Structure formats: C-alpha cells, structure tokens
Amino acid sequence: MAERDRIAVQTAAFDVGAETARLAALDRGIGAIASFVGLMRDQNNGDAVQAMTLEHYPGMTESALADIVAEAHGRWALMGTTVIHRVGPLHPGDPIVLVLTASAHRGEAFAACEFIMDYLKTRAPFWKHETTASGGRWVEARDSDDNAAARWNR
Amino acid sequence: MAERDRIAVQTAAFDVGAETARLAALDRGIGAIASFVGLMRDQNNGDAVQAMTLEHYPGMTESALADIVAEAHGRWALMGTTVIHRVGPLHPGDPIVLVLTASAHRGEAFAACEFIMDYLKTRAPFWKHETTASGGRWVEARDSDDNAAARWNR
Amino acid sequence: MLNPAALNLLYFARLREAFGRDRETVVMPEPATVDGLLATLQGRGGVWADELSAGRNFRVAVNQTVSGRDQPLRAGDEVAIFPPVTGG
Amino acid sequence: MLNPAALNLLYFARLREAFGRDRETVVMPEPATVDGLLATLQGRGGVWADELSAGRNFRVAVNQTVSGRDQPLRAGDEVAIFPPVTGG
Numbered sequence: 001m002a003e004r005d006r007i008a009v010q011t012a013a014f015d016v017g018a019e020t021a022r023l024a025a026l027d028r029g030i031g032a033i034a035s036f037v038g039l040m041r042d043q044n045n046g047d048a049v050q051a052m053t054l055e056h057y058p059g060m061t062e063s064a065l066a067d068i069v070a071e072a073h074g075r076w077a078l079m080g081t082t083v084i085h086r087v088g089p090l091h092p093g094d095p096i097v098l099v100l101t102a103s104a105h106r107g108e109a110f111a112a113c114e115f116i117m118d119y120l121k122t123r124a125p126f127w128k129h130e131t132t133a134s135g136g137r138w139v140e141a142r143d144s145d146d147n148a149a150a151r152w153n154r
Numbered sequence: 155m156a157e158r159d160r161i162a163v164q165t166a167a168f169d170v171g172a173e174t175a176r177l178a179a180l181d182r183g184i185g186a187i188a189s190f191v192g193l194m195r196d197q198n199n200g201d202a203v204q205a206m207t208l209e210h211y212p213g214m215t216e217s218a219l220a221d222i223v224a225e226a227h228g229r230w231a232l233m234g235t236t237v238i239h240r241v242g243p244l245h246p247g248d249p250i251v252l253v254l255t256a257s258a259h260r261g262e263a264f265a266a267c268e269f270i271m272d273y274l275k276t277r278a279p280f281w282k283h284e285t286t287a288s289g290g291r292w293v294e295a296r297d298s299d300d301n302a303a304a305r306w307n308r
Numbered sequence: 309m310l311n312p313a314a315l316n317l318l319y320f321a322r323l324r325e326a327f328g329r330d331r332e333t334v335v336m337p338e339p340a341t342v343d344g345l346l347a348t349l350q351g352r353g354g355v356w357a358d359e360l361s362a363g364r365n366f367r368v369a370v371n372q373t374v375s376g377r378d379q380p381l382r383a384g385d386e387v388a389i390f391p392p393v394t395g396g
Numbered sequence: 397m398l399n400p401a402a403l404n405l406l407y408f409a410r411l412r413e414a415f416g417r418d419r420e421t422v423v424m425p426e427p428a429t430v431d432g433l434l435a436t437l438q439g440r441g442g443v444w445a446d447e448l449s450a451g452r453n454f455r456v457a458v459n460q461t462v463s464g465r466d467q468p469l470r471a472g473d474e475v476a477i478f479p480p481v482t483g484g
Contacts, residue, residue: 036189141482
C-alpha cells in the first residue's frame with residue numbers, strides 16, 4: 001500500500017509532476033492538492049547572490065519534518081502529504097523545497113500547505129550559507145517567518 | 155519574451171511539472187510558487203459519481219479568468235500566473251483545474267493562488283454535469299464557495 | 309445588417325436543457341433592458357415562466373459580462389442566461 | 397561503555413564555523429543541565445563566551461528535540477547547539 005506521507009531530505013532535484021501524481025493516486029476521494037515550491041532567488045537583502053549551500057542536522061531534520069506533518073494531520077483532514085527539502089550546493093533558480101497537501105476540499109489543503117511551510121521555516125534544522133560578490137555569509141533568520149508561524153497559535 | 159500570465163481552457167490534461175518550470179524560468183527573483191490542482195472525486199453529496207462533463211461559455215470563460223488574474227495582480231506583487239481549466243468529459247481521479255502563482259515570497263503566492271481559486275469557483279462560467287447510478291444531474295452551486303469568495307472583500 | 313432590436317440569446321447547462329435550445333434570436337421593442345427581456349421570455353409560460361421567475365437563481369451576462377437587471381440592451385447584443393457556476 | 401557524564405556535542409552552521417569544530421565530547425559533573433553545559437562552554441572564553449552569552453540568539457536540541465535551558469542531561473545525550481534555522 002502506498003504511504004500516505006512522504007518526507008525526504010536530498011541533494012537531488014524533485015519532480016513536481018510525479019509527486020503530484022503520487023498523491024492524486026492515493027485516494028479517489030481527493031479533490032484538492034495544494035503545493036508550494038521554494039526557489040533560490042538571485043538576490044537577498046539587496047545583494048546579488050551567486051550560490052548557496054544548505055546545511056542540515058541529519059536525523060533531527062527528518063524527525064522535525066515528521067512532527068510538523070503530524071501536527072498538520074491533527075489540524076486538518078489530510079489524505080496525503082509530501083515534504084521534500086534539498087541540501088548541499090544550489091544556484092539561483094534551483095528549487096529548494098516542495099510541500100504538497102491533499103484533501104477532499106481546497107480550504108484544508110491550502111491551510112495545511114501554508115502551515116507546513118511556516119513551521120518548516122522556523123522549526124526544521126536547515127541553514128543557508130550564501131555567496132555574494134563580497135564573500136560568504138550565513139543567512140539570518142527573519143522576524144517575518146516567526147510571525148508567520150505564530151499566527152497558527154492564535 | 156515569455157508571457158507572464160498563461161490562461162488556457164482545454165480538453166487535454168495539463169503537466170504540473172512543465173507549468174511550474176515555465177513560471178520558475180520567468181525571473182530569477184521568483185522565490186515562491188504556490189499551486190492548486192483540483193481533481194474529480196468519485197463521490198459528491200454522498201453519491202458515487204462515475205463520470206462528469208464540464209460545459210463552459212467560450213469567450214466569456216477566457217475573459218472572466220483574465221479579469222480574475224488581473225485583480226490578483228492588483229492585490230499582490232505577482233511575477234507570473236498560470237490558470238488552466240479542462241472542459242469536456244472527465245472521470246474520477248482526473249485533474250480538472252490548475253492554478254499557479256509566482257512571487258518573491260511565499261505569503262503573496264499562497265494568498266493569490268487561493269484568491270484565484272475562490273473567484274474562479276464563483277465567477278468563471280463552467281458547469282459540471284455528473285453521472286451517478288441514478289442518472290445524470292447538474293451540480294448545484296455551494297454556499298461555501300460564495301462564502302470563500304466573499305472573504306476577500308472584507 | 310442586424311435588425312435594430314435583435315438580441316442573440318445563449319443558454320447554458322441546466323437552462324439549456326430545460327429550454328431545449330442553446331441559442332436563439334429574439335427581437336425586442338427598444339429601449340430594451342435585461343428585465344424587459346426576462347419578462348418577454350417568461351411570457352412564453354411553462355418552463356420559461358418557471359425557470360426565470362424572480363425566486364430562481366440564475367445569472368445574465370450581456371456581451372460576456374455578468375450584468376444587473378436594469379442593464380440596457382442594444383441590437384446585436386449577446387445575452388447569456390445560465391445557472392450559478394460550478395467549475396474548479 | 398559510556399563515561400557516566402560524557403555528552404556528545406554537535407555544532408551547526410555559523411556556530412560550527414565560529415567554534416572551528418562540528419562535534420566534540422564534553423564530560424560534565426552530574427546532575428547536569430543545558431544551563432550548566434552552556435556555562436562550562438562559556439568558561440572557555442573568547443568566541444565561546446561571546447557566542448553563548450545570554451543575549452545571543454541560538455537554540456539547543458537534546459537528543460534531536462529543541463529543549464529549554466533547565467533540561468537535565470544524562471550520559472550519552474546528543475546535545476546540538478545551532479543558530480535559528482533558515483531553511484525553506
């Protein structure tokens with residue numbers, strides 16, 4: 001039987017079409033699949049960015065993502081989810097993260113997808129190191145991400 | 155130069171991966187692509203559904219979708235959008251509609267994608283006719299869709 | 309070329325089936341409005357009177373834009389009458 | 397097999413670079429807590445005192461779960477110290 005939830009941390013790119021098809025095939029009661037793809041931008045905080053390396057905490061990363069997905073299942077009637085996050089070297093335009101949520105109706109799929117992204121941004125142990133014309137630097141956490149995650153507790 | 159917005163009404167299926175790649179390639183400042191896929195369910199209002207036919211109003215359909223996308227551009231800083239809606243005969247599990255929104259950051263992409271779906275559901279001239287064990291019937295509009303669209307005016 | 313008050317009517321979905329046609333041309337005395345056209349169609353009685361009565365839920369689009377009941381109609385206008393939409 | 401108070405420390409991202417190492421084993425007198433461990437590391441002075449001072453923004457995970465500063469530590473625990481996360 002197909003797994004309802006799929007979590008992966010990998011250096012390889014992901015296939016949005018294949019991942020969408022996997023969820024769609026899980027259950028004929030699925031009417032809605034929301035998704036999010038995060039891409040590496042060629043700029044950050046006003047500086048051109050040439051390359052990026054994503055570091056993570058193997059073991060904790062997977063369990064943190066599983067906890068976030070479990071919490072989403074507790075809040076919404078989800079019929080399947082996919083979370084794939086890349087690590088290692090990346091370049092502008094490269095996809096970084098994919099989140100897919102499947103549900104009977106669109107409201108739950110949209111809410112769960114945004115919730116998983118907001119929690120991933122503040123709870124999953126990934127760190128971005130970017131290369132600009134003036135050298136390398138670690139990306140600083142954003143208050144806006146903390147605020148986005150906090151609104152799910154209201 | 156690639157078109158920022160793509161709207162299509164077609165009988166053929168769509169390719170989520172190719173459509174995502176099209177948007178991602180538009181601009182290296184795109185950091186977020188939100189998407190929604192609507193699928194035909196094998197049940198509706200408690201009855202098993204065997205098949206569906208989607209009718210539309212050629213001409214008005216395309217202009218209604220263009221109006222919705224234009225309104226989304228007015229509300230959020232979008233760098234590209236895609237709306238594809240199928241018409242004709244469909245079966246359970248078939249994808250019906252695809253909406254993609256690209257932006258620098260995820261909050262705008264998510265909001266615009268959900269907005270376009272909510273407005274499409276109440277403003278774009280499509281009608282579903284479904285076949286159940288007891289014969290054919292036209293799907294009735296849902297109050298929940300009107301409510302979903304109305305919240306964007308608050 | 310067009311009759312000065314000839315309207316091109318279109319019907320969709322459940323109303324197309326109920327009326328047994330997907331299009332027709334109707335000639336109205338000017339000045340015409342959506343309300344006047346609906347009254348004319350209801351005057352046919354039967355399913356027309358039933359489906360287009362004030363309590364029923366349907367939409368009217370004039371030249372492919374959803375319109376109010378006081379919308380003026382001119383010769384050659386495309387007037388579509390259809391149930392609430394159910395796509396997506 | 398393990399020393400009764402030996403902790404397996406991991407450092408990530410900016411802190412890994414600042415401390416010049418990605419892991420080490422530290423022996424603490426029991427009963428140990430996260431606070432006690434941080435005080436011991438700060439006692440090394442220099443970048444340790446700087447990066448782990450009360451005003452700095454960092455996280456501690458014990459056995460791969462983010463933990464408070466009063467969390468007890470037992471021999472063999474995996475204790476990771478890292479900056480706020482920035483994935484996604």
